[in-house]
Amino acid sequence: MGDAHGTPTTNDEDQARAAALRADAQQVTSAATSDALDAFDAVDVRSGTYKYVLINASAPGSAARKVLLRSGPGGYHVEVATPTVEALKSAGLLSEIPGGGRIARDDAAKTISIFGFSYGFGKGDHALAAELCRGAFPGYEVTWTDDGY
Template sequence: MDSVNDVMIDEDGVFKYILIELCEKKRGGSGSGEQRKKLIIRGFEWAEFHADILDRVSPKFDQLGLTYECLGGGRIRHDKQQQSIHIYGYSVGFGQADHGKAQELVCLKYDYPEANITWSNSGY
C-alpha cells in the first residue's frame, strides 16, 4: 500500500476527482487481522464520469491485493501558474466526497501557499 501515491491529479484545468479508501489486511500472530487504511485521491481531465476514474485505477489495487471503496467525488480546479487548487462539487454516482480530507492530501503534495488550496461543498 505504501507504493500507492496519495495524490494523482492533473497539473492544470478543471476535472472530476474521486476520494478512495484503500484497505490492506495485516495478519496478527493470533490469526486476527489488523486493517491498515489509506485515503487517496485521483482526478483527471479525460474522465467523462467519476466512475471512469475508478475503472481505470482499480486494476492496480487488485494487483496489489488491496480492497478499495470510492467514498465520493467532486471537481478540482487546478491552476498551476497561479499555484491554486479549489476542490468542490459532488459525484452523481458516488455522492459528495469529504473535500476537507481531499484538501489535506493535496496540501501534502503541493507546496502552494496554504490559502491557495481551498474547498467548498457548493457547486457542480
C-alpha cells in the same frame, strides 16, 4: 445531462457502472501486505479541471489503510476511479470509493479548488481532499466549497 465544461453528469449506465465498481473493489483474489499500500501515491491530481474521487485502500485482514485522491479526464467519476481500483485489486488490496467531486488545479496561479459532487459515488469529503492536496502541493493555495457542480 451535461455540465459547464461539456462533459456528461450522469445517466443510468453511469449509475450501474459505479455500483458495479463499488462491489468489485471489495473482491480480491490474493491478499496483500500493508506494504503494498506504499506503492500507491496518496495524491494524483492533474493540472486542469477534472472530476476527482477519494478511494480508501486497505490490505485484507490488516488495520493498515490509506486514502487516495485521484483526478483526471473522464466523462464520469467511475472512469476516473476505475484504473486505480483495478491496480489496487491487482496488488491484492481492497478499496472503497466514498465520494468525489470536481477539482481545478492551476499551476500558473498555484491554486487548487475543490467543489461539487459525484452522481455515481456521492459527495467527497472536500476538507480531506484539500488536506491531501496541501501535503502534495506545498505553496499552493487550496480551497474547497460544497457549492457548485
